[in-house]
Amino acid sequence: MKVSIVGVTGYSGLELLRYLKQHPFVEIVSIHSHSMNKKSLAEVNPHLRQLISLPLEEINFQKIMESSELVFLATPSGISKELAIPFVEADFPVIDLSGDFRLKEVGAYETWYGSSPAPEAIINMFDYGLAEAREKPKSKWIANPGCYATATELSLAPLLKEELILPDSIIVDAKSGLSGAGKGLSQLTHFTEAHDNMTLYKMNQHQHIPEIIQQIKIWEKAVKAIQFSTSLIPVTRGIFLTAYAKLKQPSSDEKLVQLFKDHYEEKPFVRVQEVGNYPALKQVIGSNYCDIGLAYNKETNLVTIVTVIDNLGKGAAGQAVQNLNIYAGFDECSGLDNIPIFP
Known part of the structure; x- marks a missing residue:
């Protein structure tokens, strides 16, 4: 092609x-x-x-x-x-x-x-191009999702589809490397501001919020809003996202991990961690993988989802190539089966 x-x-x-x-x-x-x-x-x-x-x-x-x-x-x-x-x-x-x-x-x-x-x-x-949610692609025009949106939606999809969480309890704390801001220069991304520092930006105003809500409502109409914050961390690339939600019924680490494994069993680029293991940025950099770990707190009845992606890979170009593969009928992993860069 x-x-x-x-x-x-x-x-x-x-x-x-x-x-x-x-x-x-x-x-x-x-x-x-x-x-x-x-x-x-x-x-x-x-x-x-x-x-x-x-x-x-x-x-x-x-x-x-x-x-x-x-x-x-x-x-x-x-x-x-x-x-x-x-x-x-x-x-x-x-x-x-x-x-x-x-x-x-x-x-x-x-x-x-x-x-x-x-x-x-x-x-x-245009089709919204969250690759793992494109069971019936119908358009030759594809809007590739944002990086924060991709990580958030993949973090919450299994819980929302099964209607397991209270719809007004979702909190997302997302942190991104500086390449997510693009090549444009600004004070926020200046070396002296970003190095050895962490900065919260666009509080309650990030442009990926409506995109996330739009997709979430497809899975669970009862969700009206989420609490969503974004921060810059002094790394070149990668998104480290922590999402929290209150469950409707008590659960366990084992049940939740198995739920996510079942949900993503046929999705080659989502890797669910074993119970008690949580992903680090380094294990996805330079790749199209999304790695997810979960923890349940029985005292608070809260589930914590830890998700990492490369903002330039799964959060941008990698997913765009994945969407090309889906559109063209190629194997979904074509051109994307490279090993993440480590260390």
Whole structure:
């Protein structure tokens, strides 16, 4: 399958390149950058020297559609909504890694992203691409989920589907490495601010909140809201998420771990830890894996879910490739069976 990548010089675009370069059924035929197309990719990213010979090209919609069978948009929110329209109108497949096509509720995008959305008709043509919840994919246009949203939804799905938790008791505390903020410079991500530090940001305002609620309500309509906080930690990549919820009935570590194992038995990229074991960031970095551990406190009747993903892997490019595999009918693990980077 021939594909193009738009926005290849961003962190997610570079990660797409890394995964797709080893995909047995994919050929990258063109790579595109609006801001850096007058340079070679190796000039911008020396680690790719002698590995990628494709030139950085301007974004030419017709040329992309003539040479490719699908395009990845690894461009920021606010940019993708403009770039996707010509492809959708031409009935050309798109996997978008931004937040521009995730939110279906009218007015939600304006509230959470602070700008006007793509046309409603086009938004509704996109499938929400949580790969583990795409039992019946129907669209050639896929809105790849956000990194925090992916980790949160996979953490809660088994409990919500079985209606085991009190719907007003969900609390999520999520921490991300600095690559989640992209390449844009800010005081928050400046070395002197981020190094040897931890900072909470976007309290009750993170744009992934409505996306999470939208998916949660598919599984459990009684959930109206969650308490959700995000923090930056001084690592390059990875999300460490801890979710808490109160159960309707007493349970045990053994029962809950078995529930999650049963739920994800046929999902190759979700690895449920054994009782008493909890995942660490290092065991998923550089991969498309999501590792989950659970603990039950009988004194408080609370379940704690500990989940780790690579924000650039399962939280972005890895899941985008997984969605490509689902769309194209390839084995879901194609191009994604690499070992996490350790140490």
